[in-house]
Amino acid sequence: MQDLQTRLAQHTDLGEWTQQRADLAFVTVAREHLHGLLRHLRDHEGFTHLVLLTAVDWLEDGQFQLTYLMNNRAAARDIGVRVLIPREGADMDSIHDLWPTAATYQRELREMFGIDFPGSPRVDEEFILEGWRDMPPYRRDFDTLKYAQEEFAERPGRVSKDPETHMKQKLYPDGA
Amino acid sequence: MVQDLSDRSQYPARNRDGTLDVDLTSGKYLKLWQGPNHPGITGNMSVELTVCGDEVVEGKTHVGYLHRGFEKLMERRTFIQCFPIVCRICVPEPDFNEYCYAAAVEELAGVEIPEQAKWIRTLILEMGRFNSLMMYLGGQSGSLGLGVIGQWTTYVRDLMLDRFEELTGARIYHMFILPGGVRDTLPEGFDARMEETLREAERTMKDVWNVMFQNAVFRKRTIGVGYINPALFDDYGVTGPTARGGGVAKDVRRDQPYLAYPDLEFEVNVARDSDIYSRADVRRRDALQSIDLIRQILAKMPRTGPVMAKMPNMLHWKIPRGETYIRGECSRGEYGFYVVTDGSGYPRRVNVRGPSYTHAMALLERLIVNCNIADVAALLVSLHTYPPEIER
Numbered sequence: 001m002q003d004l005q006t007r008l009a010q011h012t013d014l015g016e017w018t019q020q021r022a023d024l025a026f027v028t029v030a031r032e033h034l035h036g037l038l039r040h041l042r043d044h045e046g047f048t049h050l051v052l053l054t055a056v057d058w059l060e061d062g063q064f065q066l067t068y069l070m071n072n073r074a075a076a077r078d079i080g081v082r083v084l085i086p087r088e089g090a091d092m093d094s095i096h097d098l099w100p101t102a103a104t105y106q107r108e109l110r111e112m113f114g115i116d117f118p119g120s121p122r123v124d125e126e127f128i129l130e131g132w133r134d135m136p137p138y139r140r141d142f143d144t145l146k147y148a149q150e151e152f153a154e155r156p157g158r159v160s161k162d163p164e165t166h167m168k169q170k171l172y173p174d175g176a
Numbered sequence: 177m178v179q180d181l182s183d184r185s186q187y188p189a190r191n192r193d194g195t196l197d198v199d200l201t202s203g204k205y206l207k208l209w210q211g212p213n214h215p216g217i218t219g220n221m222s223v224e225l226t227v228c229g230d231e232v233v234e235g236k237t238h239v240g241y242l243h244r245g246f247e248k249l250m251e252r253r254t255f256i257q258c259f260p261i262v263c264r265i266c267v268p269e270p271d272f273n274e275y276c277y278a279a280a281v282e283e284l285a286g287v288e289i290p291e292q293a294k295w296i297r298t299l300i301l302e303m304g305r306f307n308s309l310m311m312y313l314g315g316q317s318g319s320l321g322l323g324v325i326g327q328w329t330t331y332v333r334d335l336m337l338d339r340f341e342e343l344t345g346a347r348i349y350h351m352f353i354l355p356g357g358v359r360d361t362l363p364e365g366f367d368a369r370m371e372e373t374l375r376e377a378e379r380t381m382k383d384v385w386n387v388m389f390q391n392a393v394f395r396k397r398t399i400g401v402g403y404i405n406p407a408l409f410d411d412y413g414v415t416g417p418t419a420r421g422g423g424v425a426k427d428v429r430r431d432q433p434y435l436a437y438p439d440l441e442f443e444v445n446v447a448r449d450s451d452i453y454s455r456a457d458v459r460r461r462d463a464l465q466s467i468d469l470i471r472q473i474l475a476k477m478p479r480t481g482p483v484m485a486k487m488p489n490m491l492h493w494k495i496p497r498g499e500t501y502i503r504g505e506c507s508r509g510e511y512g513f514y515v516v517t518d519g520s521g522y523p524r525r526v527n528v529r530g531p532s533y534t535h536a537m538a539l540l541e542r543l544i545v546n547c548n549i550a551d552v553a554a555l556l557v558s559l560h561t562y563p564p565e566i567e568r
Contacts, residue, residue, distance in 0.1 A: 018498075018499075020283075020498070020499070020500050021283070021500070023432065024500065024501060026499060048410040049410055049413065049415075050410075050413055051413070051501070051503075051510070051512065051529060052501075052512070052514060052527060052529040054514060054525075054527040055525075056499075056516050056524060056525040057525070067499075067514065069501055069514065073426065073431055076431055076432045078501060080499070080501065099410075099411055099412075099413070100411050100412060100538055100542075101411065101412045101413045101534050101537075101538040101539070103538060104533070104534070104537040104538050121194065126240075127239075127240070128239060128240035128243050128567045129240060129243070130240065137245065137248065138247065138248055140251075142248075144245070144248060144249075144252070
């Protein structure tokens with residue numbers, strides 16, 4: 001995929017290029033170059049299939065990584081375009097004009113990670129969660145255990161034990 | 177020649193923000209919920225229909241009835257602890273999740289699996305594909321009132337589940353594919369018992385052809401109905417038999433071969449009309465192809481050598497920082513896992529790309545416009561969707 005990298009570098013300011021496999025590479029670009037790069041990949045490089053769009057939460061860096069994965073079936077190769085955006089007030093340009101199906105991914109990211117995509121169709125509509133009031137649950141700092149303990153009542157009569165202590169007591173009842 | 181009627185009607189009028197101007201008090205329109213409890217829905221999802229007479233003017237897919245937060249759960253589990261979770265993302269065809277996740281983890285950790293394990297994995301994936309297609313054929317015919325087909329296909333699926341049970345010890349969730357390979361070799365006498373099952377399956381498939389595909393009611397209600405314009409395939413991420421039913425030979429097994437597929441002989445099944453009948457016929461031929469592929473695998477696979485690579489202690493297994501995407505062709509289309517690792521003993525992020533995600537959301541909502549209420553179930557089933565992979 002060296003040839004692709006060379007061609008893309010002529011159009012766009014490319015960041016880190018990671019060649020994961022012979023047929024799969026990831027490249028980081030600045031957010032302002034994303035839309036143009038995706039359009040170029042779709043229209044001129046044969047990456048017509050948007051495989052997925054998802055986010056990775058790098059909590060310690062205060063950033064979200066958005067990954068746009070595209071496939072060129074004729075050339076049997078994939079490229080993942082990474083964009084890093086700040087976690088605080090996260091928003092990103094919508095790409096539903098390039099792939100209508102992207103609106104679904106963006107709606108999910110809005111709900112699960114709290115990343116806004118202004119202008120994306122129905123982006124504020126509930127997708128999976130109904131009446132959710134807490135922080136977006138797929139963020140790393142969302143504590144599932146704490147949420148469950150606060151939100152749901154324990155079933156009466158149910159005893160939960162710490163596995164390590166329980167097994168020690170069971171195996172060594174005299175504390176040996 | 178079938179025509180694309182998906183944008184035939186523009187009424188009711190659209191508001192400036194793109195929403196439909198539907199006045200439910202006018203008596204002209206009615207809201208109708210198909211699901212989450214409805215015989216014409218696939219799994220735990222629902223479609224909110226706005227109808228005018230018996231014609232749908234708008235449809236919205238609602239999911240979330242089965243949301244268990246698989247992707248989030250996996251971030252708090254070690255790599256091996258994720259295995260009981262991944263298979264549950266898709267009930268009728270769980271093995272694809274195991275394969276994609278295992279292959280992604282192996283690639284990031286630099287593990288090469290033994291040759292025999294590759295073949296056994298391929299065998300399991302084809303057995304799973306066959307089972308999933310049996311469920312589809314039963315569902316598709318059931319959506320049009322042919323209840324008996326579902327009983328026949330459930331019968332052969334059950335025979336295949338027997339083979340799964342003797343191979344893996346489990347019927348539905350097998351957890352047989354693990355990082356490094358598979359758990360065991362084939363049991364003694366497996367080939368003969370599998371051959372018996374395949375013969376029974378072929379007999380049933382003949383009946384299915386005669387009673388379902390030659391049936392006047394089935395043909396009348398599926399030919400020319402649920403047309404997808406092939407020009408939309410890339411816009412809506414359409415893959416698998418749904419795309420192949422429209423003449424586009426998309427098949428990951430051929431386009432980007434994995435496991436033992438480069439050594440197997442098969443033609444990609446396509447049809448040209450892109451309607452419900454074409455998609456059903458592609459899947460019927462896919463099922464017959466799976467039977468053939470299982471025979472080829474058993475004839476060609478090596479029977480000696482290890483089935484598991486030498487692996488580190490799973491309890492303390494850390495994988496270097498990286499990211500990858502692994503895909504395969506499941507019975508419904510492209511299935512893939514995007515896995516990100518950060519050098520710790522836990523996955524940083526796992527994202528599941530299931531074909532239902534694109535087929536049952538944006539695509540369905542577009543196709544359903546102008547559809548007759550009675551055809552909604554057939555259309556939905558023809559996209560072969562499993563909701564858990566949407567809301568994973």
